[in-house]
Amino acid sequence: MRCFAYGLVLLLLIAPPLAAQTTGDAAAPAAPSPAPAQDTAAELVRLLENDEARAALIARLRQGAAAPAADATAAEPALVRQIAERSRAIAEGAAAGLSSVARTLSEVGSGALNLGRPGLAALGDLALGVALVALGLAVSYLLLRAAVERSRRWLALRAAGRGWVGRTLGLAGGMLFDALAVLLAWGAGYALALQVVGGATGRMGIGQSLLLNAFLMVEAAKLVLRAALSPRQPILRPVPLNDEAAAYWFLWLKRLVSLLGYAFLFAAPVLATTSLAAAEALRVVVMAMALVIAVLLVLQNRAPVRAALTARAAQGRQDMLSRTLSLLGQVWHGLAIFYLVALFAVWLVNPREALSFMVGATAESALAILAGGLVLFLIRRAVHLSVRVPADLAERLPLLEGRLRAFVPRVMQAVRTVVLVCIAALIAQAWGLVDFLGWLASEGGQRVAGSLLSAGLIVVVGIAIYIAVSSWVEYRLNPHYGTAPTPRERTLLSLFRNAFTIALCVLVLMLALAQIGVNIAPLLAGAGVLGLAIGFGAQKLVQDIITGAFIQLENIMNEGDVVAVGGTSGVVERLTIRSVSIRDLSGTLHLIPFSSVDKVSNMMKGFSFHVAEIGVAYRENIDEVKAAMQEAFDQLAQSAHGAGILGPLDMQGLVQFGDSAVVVRARIKTLPGKHWVIGRAYNEIIKQVFDARGIEIPFPHLTLYMGQDKQGAAPPLPVEVTPVRPKARLAPVPGR
Numbered sequence: 001m002r003c004f005a006y007g008l009v010l011l012l013l014i015a016p017p018l019a020a021q022t023t024g025d026a027a028a029p030a031a032p033s034p035a036p037a038q039d040t041a042a043e044l045v046r047l048l049e050n051d052e053a054r055a056a057l058i059a060r061l062r063q064g065a066a067a068p069a070a071d072a073t074a075a076e077p078a079l080v081r082q083i084a085e086r087s088r089a090i091a092e093g094a095a096a097g098l099s100s101v102a103r104t105l106s107e108v109g110s111g112a113l114n115l116g117r118p119g120l121a122a123l124g125d126l127a128l129g130v131a132l133v134a135l136g137l138a139v140s141y142l143l144l145r146a147a148v149e150r151s152r153r154w155l156a157l158r159a160a161g162r163g164w165v166g167r168t169l170g171l172a173g174g175m176l177f178d179a180l181a182v183l184l185a186w187g188a189g190y191a192l193a194l195q196v197v198g199g200a201t202g203r204m205g206i207g208q209s210l211l212l213n214a215f216l217m218v219e220a221a222k223l224v225l226r227a228a229l230s231p232r233q234p235i236l237r238p239v240p241l242n243d244e245a246a247a248y249w250f251l252w253l254k255r256l257v258s259l260l261g262y263a264f265l266f267a268a269p270v271l272a273t274t275s276l277a278a279a280e281a282l283r284v285v286v287m288a289m290a291l292v293i294a295v296l297l298v299l300q301n302r303a304p305v306r307a308a309l310t311a312r313a314a315q316g317r318q319d320m321l322s323r324t325l326s327l328l329g330q331v332w333h334g335l336a337i338f339y340l341v342a343l344f345a346v347w348l349v350n351p352r353e354a355l356s357f358m359v360g361a362t363a364e365s366a367l368a369i370l371a372g373g374l375v376l377f378l379i380r381r382a383v384h385l386s387v388r389v390p391a392d393l394a395e396r397l398p399l400l401e402g403r404l405r406a407f408v409p410r411v412m413q414a415v416r417t418v419v420l421v422c423i424a425a426l427i428a429q430a431w432g433l434v435d436f437l438g439w440l441a442s443e444g445g446q447r448v449a450g451s452l453l454s455a456g457l458i459v460v461v462g463i464a465i466y467i468a469v470s471s472w473v474e475y476r477l478n479p480h481y482g483t484a485p486t487p488r489e490r491t492l493l494s495l496f497r498n499a500f501t502i503a504l505c506v507l508v509l510m511l512a513l514a515q516i517g518v519n520i521a522p523l524l525a526g527a528g529v530l531g532l533a534i535g536f537g538a539q540k541l542v543q544d545i546i547t548g549a550f551i552q553l554e555n556i557m558n559e560g561d562v563v564a565v566g567g568t569s570g571v572v573e574r575l576t577i578r579s580v581s582i583r584d585l586s587g588t589l590h591l592i593p594f595s596s597v598d599k600v601s602n603m604m605k606g607f608s609f610h611v612a613e614i615g616v617a618y619r620e621n622i623d624e625v626k627a628a629m630q631e632a633f634d635q636l637a638q639s640a641h642g643a644g645i646l647g648p649l650d651m652q653g654l655v656q657f658g659d660s661a662v663v664v665r666a667r668i669k670t671l672p673g674k675h676w677v678i679g680r681a682y683n684e685i686i687k688q689v690f691d692a693r694g695i696e697i698p699f700p701h702l703t704l705y706m707g708q709d710k711q712g713a714a715p716p717l718p719v720e721v722t723p724v725r726p727k728a729r730l731a732p733v734p735g736r
Contacts, residue, residue, distance in 0.1 A: 129193075130207045130270075136192040137215055141185035149232070151177045156233040171236045175227045182219040186212060206273065210266045218261035225253050245304075252297055260290055284348075291344045295337055302333045324420065364430035372423040379415055411463070414456075455512040462508035466501065473497045491558040491575050498576065540595050544578040547594035552577070556600050562673060564601035566592045604672035607646055610679035612668065614686060615661035617696040622654055625664050628693050632685040633668065641681050644674035661698040 152174045159170030193208040230237040231247040241249070263286040272279035309329030312322040328335075339362075346358055425436040439445040473493050510520050552575075557563045561572050563582070570584035580597075582590045616625050633649040636642065647669040656663035670678050690697055708714050 127207075129205055130211055133189050133193045133208045133211055137185055137189040137211070140188040141181065141219075144181035144185055148174075148177045148181045152233050152236070156235045160235050167236060167238075170233075171227060171230075171238060174230075174233070174236060175223065178223045178226060179220075182216065182223060185219075186216050189215065207266075207270050210269050214262050214265035217265060218257055221257045221261065222254055225250055225257070229253075252293070256290055256293060259286060259293075283351075287344060287347060291340055294340050298333050298336045298340070305332060306330065361430040361432070365427045368423050368426035368430065372419045375419055376416060379412070411460075451516045454515040458508055458511045458515060462504055466504055469500055469504075470497060490560070491552070494559070494575070495552065495577060540593070541578070543595040544593045547597065548577045548579070551594060551597075551600065556605075557602050561605070562603045564603070565599075566596050568592060569601075569603075606672060608670050608672055608675035610668040610670060610675040610682065612666045612679070612682060612686070613655070613663050614666075615658060615663050615698060616690075617660075617698045618662060620662075620695055622662070622664065624693065625695060626651055626653070628689045628695055629664065629666055629686065632682060632689045633666070635685050635689075636668075636678070636682050639681065641674075641678050644671045644678055646670060660700065 155170040155173045159166040189212050193205075193212065228239055229241065229246045229250040231243070231250045234243055234246075237246060239246075263282060268279045268282050268286075271282055306329040309325045309332065313326035343358055425434070428434045429436045440449060473496065476493055477490060510523070513523070514520050551557070557565075557572055557575070557580070559572050559575050562570065563572055565580060565582060568582055568584060568590045570582040570590065572580060573583050573589065574581040579591055579593045582592060584590065612629070614625070614629065629651070630649060637645055645668060650667040650669070652665040652667065654662055655665045668675070668678060668682060687697075689695075
């Protein structure tokens with residue numbers, strides 16, 4: 001009841017078109033009849049013919065013109081007065097309808113109901129003729145419906161497994177069979193009314209004609225319901241409902257259509273031929289019954305509809321459509337009941353114009369919602385189909401599908417927002433709240449719409465350019481297609497992609513703002529001043545960028561190189577215009593800004609050398625050591641590591657006399673970065689060859705020298721052997 005009260009107050013505040021129509025209808029009965037209009041004209045002629053009366057009239061008109069203009073607030077009814085007038089109109093209409101019902105019931109109860117000229121006999125003849133036509137309609141339509149149901153089952157079997165095309169054709173065929181059944185039954189009833197009931201005259205009565213027309217319109221409405229819900233053929237059902245829900249809604253909607261259709265198109269017009277009050281009472285009672293049934297249907301389906309509307313939000317979606325549907329799911333029953341009560345109240349006040357306005361506005365709103373939903377459905381289907389990248393393209397551009405899937409939800413959210421705004425504008429246009437189409441047709445509306453459309457196109461084109469350039473860079477960096485990129489190409493392409501993305505974002509933003517009417521000249525000037533301020537305040541950042549630019553121009557290091565920068569050695573993983581990221585041997589990632597770099601040592605530029613410095617004992621023959629080192633190199637060249645060797649062994653000979661060894665040096669020229677693995681393999685082979693040849697590789701040890709006398713003989717070394725005595729064992733202590 002609280003919802004009803006709030007709804008009625010809201011109806012009084014937001015229905016100016018209904019108020020205008022209601023005011024017009026309320027003023028219509030007060031318009032003077034032709035006879036009083038003629039009396040007024042004669043009185044005006046008499047006043048103009050009399051000089052004194054004419055002078056008095058002119059003076060009064062001048063006095064009225066000289067009077068101060070009425071206040072604008074007095075010209076327009078105040079809000080309280082508008083509410084009072086609309087409340088009075090609704091109350092008067094409701095009171096008139098209820099009084100008509102009460103008067104008719106009292107007349108029926110007292111036996112004073114006047115049936116008018118036809119009389120009881122004529123009413124009995126009318127009822128008999130109508131009953132015969134109704135019986136013929138019912139029998140013929142039931143027989144035809146049985147054939148139609150078999151045809152619909154056959155169409156459902158044919159449509160199974162044929163996709164949406166087969167279901168659409170089956171649905172169209174079922175509607176065609178239903179329409180033929182209705183037309184044949186209507187034709188049979190028409191022939192029965194003319195040939196049998198009409199008798200020798202061959203003319204049907206008004207009641208029979210009303211029944212046939214009501215049958216045709218009611219069954220046409222049921223045909224649409226049967227096609228939309230298809231309670232017995234689920235394969236042909238276009239709406240997403242299960243069998244139980246489809247049967248439930250078809251049953252109750254069919255009852256409502258039959259109740260309203262036959263009451264307003266047949267029963268009430270027939271009663272109007274005998275008693276207008278009885279016809280009006282019947283309409284009020286039937287509308288009240290339909291209102292009660294509709295409210296009960298809304299309350300019974302409150303929870304299922306809420307669950308369906310909040311399903312997107314329950315799945316974790318947080319877009320505008322999900323939030324709108326979730327909010328609507330919480331209050332939809334109150335809005336529906338308010339609409340039904342308002343429809344009934346408007347029908348009581350002005351059943352001709354106001355009711356037609358509400359029905360038309362409702363139909364336009366429903367069409368706007370259906371059209372918006374269809375547009376969203378088609379866009380979603382098209383986007384899902386386009387996001388699926390072909391297998392060969394996905395192999396060439398492995399990141400393209402992920403990039404598209406990252407952009408598509410944002411684009412879809414913007415499209416949903418635009419469609420929802422358009423739906424809201426069309427609904428407001430249908431109810432007369434705003435003249436959206438008129439504003440759109442005006443110069444200002446076209447300018448705003450064109451600006452927004454241009455800005456949206458600029459953003460879409462910018463996104464497309466970004467995806468195209470990023471895909472091209474990704475293709476160039478793919479080593480499995482085309483020419484394998486060099487480290488310098490990888491570095492420069494990565495830097496180009498970052499710089500191009502920043503420049504494109506700034507350009508698209510400026511162009512979009514310019515299209516919607518924002519003056520970008522102050523923004524450009526402010527950006528220049530801000531850049532100057534940043535240049536003075538962030539000198540380290542400027543130094544980083546300048547040093548990084550020169551390092552890139554000199555091509556001293558690229559991604560994947562092993563370098564020593566700022567006291568840190570490792571593999572270059574990421575290189576930007578401002579800093580370099582290096583991962584060392586232990587796996588630690590170091591970020592080094594270029595402002596702190598004074599020297600860059602690249603260990604993988606062009607080629608590499610493994611420097612083998614082998615220490616041997618002083619007693620070894622150097623030529624034999626060189627031959628052993630050459631033999632080890634020959635074995636290395638014949639192994640799997642030989643592909644990384646670029647030249648012969650560079651033997652440099654003995655280079656150092658150490659404390660306990662002499663050092664022989666040799667160099668092996670290798671591919672960039674291969675000197676570590678080739679050096680390890682060469683050391684293993686050196687150890688094996690030296691062991692086979694008996695070449696000693698000295699290691700730190702101590703030699704005891706006893707000295708010599710003048711004759712060259714060494715003095716004897718006295719050695720005393722002391723026997724080791726076993727340690728005495730202590731006797732165990734009892735108790736321990």
